Amino acid sequence: xxxxxxxxxxxxxxxxxxxxxxxxxxxxxxxxxxxxxxxxxxxxxxxxxxxxxxxxxxxxxxxxxxxxxxxxxxxxxxxxxxxxxxxxxxxxxxxxxxxxxxxxxxxxxxxxxxxxxxxxxxxxxxxxxxxxxxxxxxxxxxxxxxxxxxxxxxxxxxxxxxxxxxxxxxxxxxxxxxxxxxxxxxxxxxxxxxxxxxxxxxxxxxxxxxxxxxxxxxxxxxxxxxxxxxxxxxxxxxxxxxxxxxxxxxxxxxxxxxxxxxxxxxxxxxxxxxxxxxxxxxxxxxxxxxxxxxxxxxxxxxxxxxxxxxxxxxxxxxxxxxxxxxxxxxxxxxxxxxxxxxxxxxxxxxxxxxxxxxxxxxxxxxxxxxxxxxxxxxxxxxxxxxxxxxxxxxxxxxxxxxxxxxxxxxxxxxxxxxxxxxxxxxxxxxxxx
Numbered sequence: 001x002x003x004x005x006x007x008x009x010x011x012x013x014x015x016x017x018x019x020x021x022x023x024x025x026x027x028x029x030x031x032x033x034x035x036x037x038x039x040x041x042x043x044x045x046x047x048x049x050x051x052x053x054x055x056x057x058x059x060x061x062x063x064x065x066x067x068x069x070x071x072x073x074x075x076x077x078x079x080x081x082x083x084x085x086x087x088x089x090x091x092x093x094x095x096x097x098x099x100x101x102x103x104x105x106x107x108x109x110x111x112x113x114x115x116x117x118x119x120x121x122x123x124x125x126x127x128x129x130x131x132x133x134x135x136x137x138x139x140x141x142x143x144x145x146x147x148x149x150x151x152x153x154x155x156x157x158x159x160x161x162x163x164x165x166x167x168x169x170x171x172x173x174x175x176x177x178x179x180x181x182x183x184x185x186x187x188x189x190x191x192x193x194x195x196x197x198x199x200x201x202x203x204x205x206x207x208x209x210x211x212x213x214x215x216x217x218x219x220x221x222x223x224x225x226x227x228x229x230x231x232x233x234x235x236x237x238x239x240x241x242x243x244x245x246x247x248x249x250x251x252x253x254x255x256x257x258x259x260x261x262x263x264x265x266x267x268x269x270x271x272x273x274x275x276x277x278x279x280x281x282x283x284x285x286x287x288x289x290x291x292x293x294x295x296x297x298x299x300x301x302x303x304x305x306x307x308x309x310x311x312x313x314x315x316x317x318x319x320x321x322x323x324x325x326x327x328x329x330x331x332x333x334x335x336x337x338x339x340x341x342x343x344x345x346x347x348x349x350x351x352x353x354x355x356x357x358x359x360x361x362x363x364x365x366x367x368x369x370x371x372x373x374x375x376x377x378x379x380x381x382x383x384x385x386x387x388x389x390x391x392x393x394x395x396x397x398x399x400x401x402x403x404x405x406x407x408x409x410x411x412x413x414x415x416x417x418x419x420x421x422x423x424x425x426x427x428x429x430x431x432x433x
Contacts, residue, residue, distance in 0.1 A: 038078060083109075
């Protein structure tokens with residue numbers, strides 16, 4: 001049933017909030033289990049819709065999946081069948097593209113429907129993925145809404161140079177090359193923590209991957225993998241989102257269960273804006289008096305400022321002193337949230353890959369629509385900081401990447417609820433009584 005979020009804003013957030021496992025690390029690892037052909041136990045799995053959809057894809061391909069706890073699963077991919085992924089689910093997720101590398105690596109061929117996910121238009125192609133597969137000896141094609149790859153004579157290690165440091169392409173070439181004959185050298189590889197997490201998981205299963213976290217990754221082909229128990233890293237974007245929420249509302253929040261190094265670029269920008277951030281062993285404390293200074297932000301590949309934090313920081317700039325600027329260096333079409341924020345009183349001018357944001361004294365509650373996952377998170381933050389009531393539609397986007405967001409925010413003082421799309425706030429109160 002479609003739902004909406006209702007937020008009564010202008011309440012400073014106080015307390016502690018815990019971060020779930022990283023969706024962007026869990027997704028490639030889930031599909032990497034196809035290569036293992038054995039039983040794996042994965043811990044710290046986030047309860048978000050992209051994960052549940054991915055597990056259903058694997059289940060319908062023949063995997064046996066058992067939940068040992070709400071965050072721990074046992075998955076046996078011994079009897080998975082190639083080319084049987086359900087088209088309707090694959091088309092819902094960008095991460096389903098990892099089926100290509102996993103199927104190609106295990107079976108020597110792959111076939112999936114065109115992946116879905118957040119719509120950033122033509123700025124999210126798969127050309128670098130295909131380039132990598134072809135370098136390993138595979139033929140690739142796409143027609144009729146499907147993508148194909150096949151290596152009739154097997155895959156052979158080779159040098160692969162990416163034109164851009166694509167996370168998805170890096171993941172897919174790693175997956176495809178684990179069993180390739182010889183050594184694959186991936187240059188201009190993505191350096192994100194979830195690439196490191198994937199390599200660590202595969203190495204725990206018997207792969208031979210070195211250099212993950214740098215721009216050059218070497219994959220020495222092996223002949224088999226074995227099952228293992230592995231814990232997914234915490235979600236740095238979820239952590240950053242709650243850090244920004246604390247800053248926007250003028251509160252004091254300890255964000256727990258994180259790796260502080262992963263959020264260094266976020267911490268740096270918050271400090272530039274006048275927010276106090278104290279790092280601890282596995283948490284950060286964010287304290288703000290609500291008075292924010294403008295900054296300039298340029299999104300780049302890790303370890304630079306993450307594109308997935310761009311919309312959330314745009315909200316901070318909306319209520320900061322002076323004029324701030326954002327240059328989007330990763331996804332060209334990421335500014336669709338701007339129109340929604342203007343409904344709340346924001347002053348944003350977008351020109352191609354740049355946005356100029358004039359800080360205003362106050363945002364105001366309005367009816368707004370989430371256009372993608374991180375835009376949805378930004379609207380939640382805006383609603384928390386705004387005067388009055390904000391109604392957010394398109395909640396399904398938010399649930400793709402944030403586990404129990406409403407409950408977590410309530411735990412630190414937010415007045416936020418989720419209800420059926422057709423219900424009014426008054427009707428919900430009546431039902432509760």
